[in-house]
Amino acid sequence: MERDEYWNRDMIYSVIFILVGIAAWIFYVFGFEKSIMFGIAIGFLPTGAGSFLIFRKSKNHSGLARNLRLEKEERNIFINSKAGHTAFWISYWYIVIVSVFSNVINVSMQRFSIFTLLLMPIVYFLFVAIYHRKY
Numbered sequence: 001m002e003r004d005e006y007w008n009r010d011m012i013y014s015v016i017f018i019l020v021g022i023a024a025w026i027f028y029v030f031g032f033e034k035s036i037m038f039g040i041a042i043g044f045l046p047t048g049a050g051s052f053l054i055f056r057k058s059k060n061h062s063g064l065a066r067n068l069r070l071e072k073e074e075r076n077i078f079i080n081s082k083a084g085h086t087a088f089w090i091s092y093w094y095i096v097i098v099s100v101f102s103n104v105i106n107v108s109m110q111r112f113s114i115f116t117l118l119l120m121p122i123v124y125f126l127f128v129a130i131y132h133r134k135y
Contacts, residue, residue: 006072011055017048079135083127091120 021044028037058064070076098105
């Protein structure tokens with residue numbers, strides 16, 4: 001029963017992501033905040049469609065269903081939470097330090113944002129790998 005609850009909830013989230021992506025795409029087509037809506041659509045549509053396909057396939061594929069169940073195990077949840085906590089604080093202090101030295105460092109806001117958005121998941125996944133070895 002617990003597996004079906006997780007599966008149903010994750011399928012609902014996937015559909016919500018797809019609907020948000022479609023709505024953003026519609027707003028983009030009609031010219032409302034084009035750059036923002038394009039980014040939202042590109043972020044939500046592939047994520048929702050990918051997770052929808054994964055969860056749909058897991059219904060009939062036992063190996064994939066097993067992998068999805070492993071994500072819900074207490075050890076993996078602990079490791080992901082600890083890695084997220086550490087990555088948040090590293091990213092936070094990185095932003096604080098860059099803000100303090102913003103007069104010395106001459107970087108455009110766009111480049112700073114892109115670098116920060118690339119840095120954050122790299123730090124997170126690095127700590128996930130470290131904590132998987134540690135715990």
